[in-house]
Amino acid sequence: MKETATEIGEIDSCKTDASAWNADLGRWIIAQLIDYSCCGAAAMIGWCLHGSNPSPAVQAGKIGMGLLSWRLLLCMTLSAVLSIALIYVRELIHFWFLGSLVPRSKQNSKQLTKMDIMFVLQTAIVSICTFCIIEYHGLTYTETNKFGNGSNFVWFLVAEVYLPFYTLLVLRDVVFLWPFHQLLHTKYFYHLHKTHHSIGKDAQGMHAFYIDIFDLLIENAGAPALLLAFQYFSGIEVGFHLLVPYLLSFHDGALHSVSPYSAMYFCPILDYVLKPTIHHQLHHAIPRNKDYLLFVPYRHLIPRHRQADIAYFNKVFDTNFYSSEKQQTTQQGSPRCHNERNIVIAPSA
Numbered sequence: 379m380k381e382t383a384t385e386i387g388e389i390d391s392c393k394t395d396a397s398a399w400n401a402d403l404g405r406w407i408i409a410q411l412i413d414y415s416c417c418g419a420a421a422m423i424g425w426c427l428h429g430s431n432p433s434p435a436v437q438a439g440k441i442g443m444g445l446l447s448w449r450l451l452l453c454m455t456l457s458a459v460l461s462i463a464l465i466y467v468r469e470l471i472h473f474w475f476l477g478s479l480v481p482r483s484k485q486n487s488k489q490l491t492k493m494d495i496m497f498v499l500q501t502a503i504v505s506i507c508t509f510c511i512i513e514y515h516g517l518t519y520t521e522t523n524k525f526g527n528g529s530n531f532v533w534f535l536v537a538e539v540y541l542p543f544y545t546l547l548v549l550r551d552v553v554f555l556w557p558f559h560q561l562l563h564t565k566y567f568y569h570l571h572k573t574h575h576s577i578g579k580d581a582q583g584m585h586a587f588y589i590d591i592f593d594l595l596i597e598n599a600g601a602p603a604l605l606l607a608f609q610y611f612s613g614i615e616v617g618f619h620l621l622v623p624y625l626l627s628f629h630d631g632a633l634h635s636v637s638p639y640s641a642m643y644f645c646p647i648l649d650y651v652l653k654p655t656i657h658h659q660l661h662h663a664i665p666r667n668k669d670y671l672l673f674v675p676y677r678h679l680i681p682r683h684r685q686a687d688i689a690y691f692n693k694v695f696d697t698n699f700y701s702s703e704k705q706q707t708t709q710q711g712s713p714r715c716h717n718e719r720n721i722v723i724a725p726s727a
């Protein structure tokens with residue numbers, strides 16, 4: 379749809395200015411350090427635990443129970459518990475670091491409720507069982523350069539960690555979220571998705587786990603299966619490195635984080651340009667708005683769309699991220715962002 383000059387003017391009125399963008403740079407850098415440290419610690423623990431595990435089918439099968447092995451199950455459970463603990467620690471650090479900057483609607487989310495813990499357990503059990511089966515069959519691995527000649531660690535990171543990580547994010551968006559997340563927001567299927575949306579403006583990192591099993595499988599199981607199938611039918615080595623699911627787990631936690639400075643892609647350029655936390659928080663705050671159904675905010679590559687979302691986030695959550703005092707004053711005049719019009723035309727959830 380072609381934008382009119384009036385619409386562009388409205389978008390411009392929602393802009394955050396360039397100097398304001400840089401004013402948050404310090405907090406953004408510290409947030410990146412927090413996230414890299416926590417994700418790195420979880421990945422290293424997992425790498426050590428699983429690296430010492432002779433894993434796949436042949437050895438594990440000796441003490442196995444068919445599809446799984448007890449040793450693998452123990453190893454996977456231990457690494458999952460430590461990872462989840464680190465995702466929680468990461469979120470607590472962000473609560474502490476942002477202090478009063480945390481939106482008021484999220485201030486009370488710091489303590490986990492019994493329901494939060496129940497959903498963490500449920501999602502963790504499903505994930506542990508799934509990854510046990512995957513690893514048991516040798517579809518995840520811990521050695522470096524399995525696909526290459528073993529000589530270049532940078533190439534390993536690019537080809538075997540970042541490439542499958544980004545591929546899974548895009549596959550999940552394009553093949554599963556784009557058609558199915560829309561369907562889940564129609565009145566016929568919303569009952570399958572409403573548990574995740576019982577979390578609204580109060581979302582925090584651990585609410586990534588707050589999801590029904592069916593919804594979890596629809597949104598998360600398809601992309602890895604598709605990647606493995608593609609590798610199999612392409613005749614290349616089948617599987618992905620164990621670091622990939624760690625990046626995905628921390629990505630999904632950060633998507634719901636109280637910190638809009640969160641590291642999501644573990645690539646400074648992408649994390650500086652794209653603001654998926656802001657994007658997904660708006661989905662939880664206004665689930666009827668169709669602009670926020672995907673996890674990767676591709677339109678943030680265009681600065682005015684990114685700035686419009688930031689301004690809209692600040693208005694919805696009564697915050698001032700990536701913004702200035704001057705901008706906050708301007709916002710009190712409640713400029714209409716283009717997003718607000720989509721709420722009107724979007725079907726009810």
Ligand SMILES: [Zn+2]
Pocket residue numbers: 574586634658662
């Ligand atoms: Zn969510």
Ligand SMILES: [Zn+2]
Pocket residue numbers: 559563571575661665
């Ligand atoms: Zn949704």
